[in-house]
Amino acid sequence: MEAIILAGGLGTRLRSIVSELPKPLAPIKNKPFLAYLLDFWIAQGVNRFVLSVGYKYETIQNKFGTRYKGAEVDYAVETKPLGTGGGLILSWEKLLSPEPFLILNGDTFFNVNLTDILSQHSNCKADMTLSLFEVSNNKRYGTVVLDKNGFVRSLGKEHKTTGNNFANGGVYLMEPSLLKEYGNHRYKKCSLEDELLPNLLRQKRRVSGFISEGDFIDIGLPEDYRKAEKILSKNYGI
Incomplete structure (x- = not known):
């Protein structure tokens, strides 16, 4: 199985801690954050990764090369910032299999069971499946609203809901054919969360919502990075 990891961000909010490194290489107990991601998904059967990279991408290539623990590693290099959507489209062209593929954020870790x-x-005959986690406050991540059958009805920065609040966990399963219409959008900047996903809903x-109760870790802010050190090194020191 293949996975695209979106690892091209600048990580400006984390510069005070990892000023000289791309955010996915932020060290967690002397091990790059990206290594925890790769280890977790390799253990579940992913055997090929395409890394969407940009800022200081050579440091990532030098660290992981073209093979890592038996898995193939390829790179889609952005010559200018393309956003999560643009990076996804660029990476999609490097996929080899017609089967559904994973999309992973390079700065978040979400314990999602691949088989499930x-x-x-x-079973849902979904075109795309979003991993979700429950939140008590939706101001930071926004809320994903599901219909009674578990399909995504809407998403946004904030929604007033009477039921559970679910947030996007940054692990997606997608049918490759969904991106065919974007083939002529190569090298155009766009957002997966704010442009591509809403367009799919329109x-x-x-688009199915998969709810997981596993650990969710976001290293985007210094305080969360410190929490990640404790959780990852304790529970996922693979």
């Missing part, structure tokens, strides 16, 4: 999300994706695509 694949099963739901297949097109009435079947």
